Amino acid sequence: MKGYSRIALATIALAVAGATATFAAGPGDPKPVKETGGMWFDKDGAPTYNIAKDGTVDWGTFVGYLRYNSICLDCHGPDGSGSSYAPDLTQALQQLSYSQFIADVAGGIKSVNTAQDLVMPSFATNKNVMCFISEIYSYLRARSTGALGRGRPAKNAPDPKGFDEASYKCLGIPM
Numbered sequence: 001m002k003g004y005s006r007i008a009l010a011t012i013a014l015a016v017a018g019a020t021a022t023f024a025a026g027p028g029d030p031k032p033v034k035e036t037g038g039m040w041f042d043k044d045g046a047p048t049y050n051i052a053k054d055g056t057v058d059w060g061t062f063v064g065y066l067r068y069n070s071i072c073l074d075c076h077g078p079d080g081s082g083s084s085y086a087p088d089l090t091q092a093l094q095q096l097s098y099s100q101f102i103a104d105v106a107g108g109i110k111s112v113n114t115a116q117d118l119v120m121p122s123f124a125t126n127k128n129v130m131c132f133i134s135e136i137y138s139y140l141r142a143r144s145t146g147a148l149g150r151g152r153p154a155k156n157a158p159d160p161k162g163f164d165e166a167s168y169k170c171l172g173i174p175m
Contacts, residue, residue: 027097030145038063038160039134046098047134049142055155057148059163062156064139067132075120079150080143086120093137093144101137105129131170 032040032050038059040050050058057065068080075086082088093101108122123129129136142148168175 027093027141027144030141030147032058037166038157038163039138047138047141049138049147051142051147055153057142057153057156058138059157059159060135061138061142061148062153063132064135064137065153067128067136068139071126071129072136080140081150086118089140090144093140098134098137101140102133105133105136127171131167 027046028042028044030042030048032048033043034041035050035058040048040058040060042048047060049061051061068076069078072080072089075083076089077083077086080089080093082091096104104120106122106124109118109120111118139148165175
C-alpha cells in the first residue's frame with residue numbers, strides 16, 4: 001500500500017481488522033484554515049473546501065469532483081445525490097466525520113436485512129480511490145453543506161506545484 005497517507009493506512013488497518021472505533025459525530029465546521037499542496041483543512045485537520053467569492057473552487061475540491069465522477073457516480077448518482085443503488089452522500093456527509101468516511105470507503109459497507117440490501121465493496125486496495133480520498137471527501141463535504149452546486153464547477157484554482165508528481169507516486173506510476 002505504498003503511497004497512502006498514514007491516516008488512510010491506520011483507518012484501513014482498523015477496517016480490515018474489523019475493529020470498532022469511535023469518532024467524533026459529524027464533520028464539524030467546514031471553514032478552511034490551512035492550505036497544503038492545493039488541499040484545504042479545517043481547524044480539526046479534516047479536508048475541506050475553499051470556494052472564492054467569484055465561485056472559483058480550490059484545486060483539491062475540483063480533483064474530488066473529477067475523481068467522484070470517474071469512480072463513485074455509477075452507484076451514488078450525479079453530484080453525490082444518490083440513486084436506486086446507493087444512498088445520497090450529500091445527506092450522509094452531514095453526519096460522517098473524515099475518519100468515518102475513510103473507514104466506510106476502505107472497509108466497505110454491508111447492511112442486509114428484510115428491508116434493505118446495501119453492499120458497498122471495500123476500496124482499500126483501489127489506488128484510484130485511496131490516493132484521492134481527501135479530495136473526494138472535500139468535494140462531497142462542499143456538496144453536503146450546499147457550498148457547491150450540482151454539476152462541474154465553472155472555475156477552479158490551478159493545480160499546485162508538485163501535485164502531479166505526488167499523484168503519480170501514490171498511484172505507482174514511474175515518472
